Amino acid sequence: MTINQQQIHQEVTDIYDYIIALRRHFHRHPEPSLKEFETIQRIKEEVEEIGVPYINVGETGILATLEGGKGSGKTILLRADIDALPLPDETGKPYASVNPGFNHACGHDGHTASLLGALKILKEHQDEFAGTIQFAFQPAEEIGAGARQFVRGGYIDGIDHVFGIHLQSGTQVGKIVATPGPSNASCDIFKIKVFGKSGHVSRPDLGRDALVSAAAIVTELQTIVAREVRPTDEVVVGIGVLRAGTNYNIIANEAEIEGTVRTFSHEVRAQVLDAVERIAKNVSDAHRTTIEFSNYDAAAPLINDIQAANHAIRVASDIVGIENVITDSPKSMGADDFADYLAVAPGVYCFIGTQSSEETAYGHHHEKFDIDEKGLAIATELHISYALSYLKEPF
Known part of the structure; x- marks a missing residue:
């Protein structure tokens, strides 16, 4: 029965x-x-x-x-x-x-x-x-x-x-x-390490400022949602951590950014992650710094x-x-x-x-x-x- x-x-x-x-x-x-x-x-x-x-x-x-x-x-x-x-x-x-x-x-x-x-x-x-x-x-x-x-x-x-x-x-x-x-959205946790060159802040021309480069990266990443994905695609690119510098008068030679990407589509997820890495590299290049990009795949959509x-x-x-x-x-x-x-x-x-x-x-x-x-x-x-x-x- x-x-x-x-x-x-x-x-x-x-x-x-x-x-x-x-x-x-x-x-x-x-x-x-x-x-x-x-x-x-x-x-x-x-x-x-x-x-x-x-x-x-x-x-x-x-x-x-x-x-x-x-x-x-x-x-x-x-x-x-x-x-x-x-x-x-x-x-x-x-x-x-x-x-x-x-x-x-x-x-x-x-x-x-x-x-x-x-x-x-x-x-x-x-x-x-x-x-x-x-x-x-x-x-x-x-x-x-x-x-x-x-x-x-x-x-x-x-x-x-x-x-x-x-x-x-x-x-x-x-x-x-x-x-x-x-x-439920996907969850990716990315880290961007920015590498520059130290120096005295009174001679910025002799250094390569990882802090300024990282700040520019954070700002430019906000354009992904506004300019690179369809308005109907629900996406979050969030930055929760920006660490840089050791003292007020030292040009930062390293910076670290930590953030997350959330999407509801496998395709959009891949697109946005590619954009995060691309923008980080190009902005870093413009500031004469270099980056290392890593991502932890916490969950798919x-x-x-x-x-x-x-x-x-x-x-x-x-x-x-x-x-x-x-x-x-x-x-x-x-x-x-x-x-x-x-x-x-x-x-x-x-x-x-x-x-x-x-x-x-x-x-x-x-x-x-x-x-x-x-x-x-x-x-x-x-x-x-x-x-x-x-x-x-x-x-």
């Missing part, structure tokens, strides 16, 4: 306390990116207790595999990120962080607990579906280094479809966001597959009602490395509302960030329902 929506809802309700207890455990014990050692150990213990095999991915990630008892079929990946932030916890809650200076202020504790709850229920119904469900417990989302361990390591080469969720304090609890097309998003809307409607499904959420310049999975296979990234009061309305990455935990039940139910409905009628 195939499990129906009412049964899924009841079974999630039955293990709600289990999900909440896990979330509060992870919240008490946050760990930063690539150092989630105790976190992944607890996840492994839960997965072993549930009885699902897994393999290690890097030092602090695992990929669990649940094969359906009705034979072969498609393979879908469900993902939860598990890392926390280097941020104090000022919630004052009984489950506040006991690790000073670290805080699950982005909801990854809830992501992890929800996916473990989904795994627990899906294991009980293993004989009722064909195909395979894989569960990625992924480190280092906050620094854009976790998804690539799964992707570049070849661990998900056979995946047909991907699905993920993110809790969202800006959305009321009881609502689900499923938006077709671009959802997150673009939801249209068909997958429409499927998510139907599944979400069965859970919270169509009136509580948001299908036109504004795009966000915030990045998420779930985009790396979407570059391998079609899928969708949904957001689950967790706001119900002033306490749960703080923005992500805030010291007082917290959630209405009722959103975790919705997240768990959505994981289960989306996976089973996809495997039953793949597209």
Whole structure:
């Protein structure tokens, strides 16, 4: 017998306390990116207790595999990120962080607990579906280094479809966001080192001023959005750091610029990054200085597959009602490395509302960030329902 929506809802309700207890455990014990050692150990213990095999991915990630008892079929990946932030916890809650200076202020504790709850229920119904469900417990989302361990390591080469969720304090609890097309921007973090020649400021002609060159580069980079991309393309070229100089009377021989590029298109992303490097080099040449350009690819643009998003809307409607499904959420310049999975296979990234009061309305990455935990039940139910409905009628 195939499990129906009412049964899924009841079974999630039955293990709600289990999900909440896990979330509060992870919240008490946050760990930063690539150092989630105790976190992944607890996840492994839960997965072993549930009885699902897994393999290690890097030092602090695992990929669990649940094969359906009705034979072969498609393979879908469900993902939860598990890392926390280097941020104090000022919630004052009984489950506040006991690790000073670290805080699950982005909801990854809830992501992890929800996916473990989904795994627990899906294991009980293993004989009722064909195909395979894989569960990625992924480190280092906050620094854009976790998804690539799964992707570049070849661990998900056979995946047909991907699905993920993110809790969202800006959305009321009881609502689900499923938006077709671009959802989150790419994130590139570039550095430009400028090299000049020192000298006394009273003889600028004898030096090559890296500070002036760097300042000119920063100014000219602002022309990319204004003059090199279409007005309808949403692009950010932001500069957050400009370091130069050692003393008021010394011509700076080195300067360093750090900035970011955010776009919603693979093509525009490449165009803008090329422009940043080109402008930096040409401006530097004009000031008789040289540069070194480097870029860290933190995340691709997150673009939801249209068909997958429409499927998510139907599944979400069965859970919270169509009136509580948001299908036109504004795009966000915030990045998420779930985009790396979407570059391998079609899928969708949904957001689950967790706001119900002033306490749960703080923005992500805030010291007082917290959630209405009722959103975790919705997240768990959505994981289960989306996976089973996809495997039953793949597209």
